[in-house]
Amino acid sequence: MSEKEVILTPEGLAKLEQELEDLKTVKRKEVAARIKEAISFGDISENSEYEEAKNEQAFIEGRILTLEKMLRNARIITNEDVDTGVVSVGSKVRLKDLEFGDIVDYTIVGSAESDPMNNKISNESPVGQALLGKAKGAVVDVQVPAGVIQYEILDISL
Template sequence: MADKEVVLTLEGLKKIEDELEHLKTVKRKEVAERIKHALAFGDISENSEYDEAKNEQAQLEERIAKLEGILRTARVIDDEDINLETVSIGTKVKVKDLEFDEEIEYTIVGSAEADPYEGKISNESPVGEALIGRKKGEIVEVQVPDGVIKYEVLEITR
């Protein structure tokens, strides 16, 4: 099965590269030490420390493989390629929620670096998908589980 292309901003690429480096250089050594320490207890058939360390090692290797897969298929959006006429990946968009009369700012990113708590929403999320391609002044209707939200696009920046 071919890996799906992952779209990243430069900031997202750096964050993934940093995490991968940390996992490979620091976390792998820590887990290896835990396994070594647990083996010193002897019989591994009833050694919960060993089992726990091996599970942590498996999760670590799975995360490393996932990050390497993301980097292998990544397409990086360069700031210079971002057109501020329309909402796209890499843009910040300020919208006004027309029902509650409040302004919200989102950064549109690829799914690999989405973090709603930081205001980074995926281009594949309902809101992100609805905003992509829109221009300043447009009214956008977003279908969400609770119904429909109407946003007005106020500003598009980098």
Template sequence: MMSKEVLMTPDGLKKIEEELDHLKSVRRREIAEKIKAALAFGDISENAEYDEAKNEQAELEKRIMKLEGIVGNAVLIDESEIKKDEVSVGSTVTVKDIEFDEVMEYAIVGPTEADPYENKISNESPVGKALIGKRVGETIEVQVPDGFAKFQIVKIGR
């Protein structure tokens, strides 16, 4: 079980709790029904449906344990304490990619909530680490998979 504190926004914690509730109340029942149906086929020693359902059950229980660990160790980011003049976990940062002259907005979140498809980057990622503690107008240079990137901080919000 996890013992490390998990930094989370209230929205991120809510999302995890909703998934956990769904897994416990809906998915457990669905998998139990699959197991019950597979047992009706008879001999479980050569029953692929039974084996598949039991494996699915094991994966589900592993995911439930992980989510319970996250919820149990969650430390909520108090949005009222997020600085507006300095990047911190919980900040929304608008940066300009100097090389490509593109403007992007990122939410700095804990690793559990990171989702590049939603522009949520972890405070432990290379870009997230480089942004923490910086102010509007500052430029960072950070190593990315295809070399180095330079970003200028344009705006910091909550």
């Protein structure tokens, strides 16, 4: 079975590489020191500090493996790859909510770097999926738990 391609912007790639570097060089050492200190307290069978540090170590190692796999399967999207004629990964899109008249700006990114709090939505999200391949002026229906939201695409840019 082939591994899933991870679509990243150059900014998203740099962020994941920095996180991986931090986990390998800083967090690993910190948790190893915490484990060593907890062991020095004696009996580890009832040592909550030891258990907590071992759990954190397992989380860190799991995240390192996940990040390495994501970076191995990464495809970087640059501005040259983005066609402003239609919405694609890497596009900045200005939308108008046709029910309430609200205007919202989103950047369409791969799922690995989605950050809805900063208006970066995944190409795999309901809104992202509805927008992909659509041109400026198009009206799209987005199925959400509360029903259907209609957006008009006002602008597509880099």
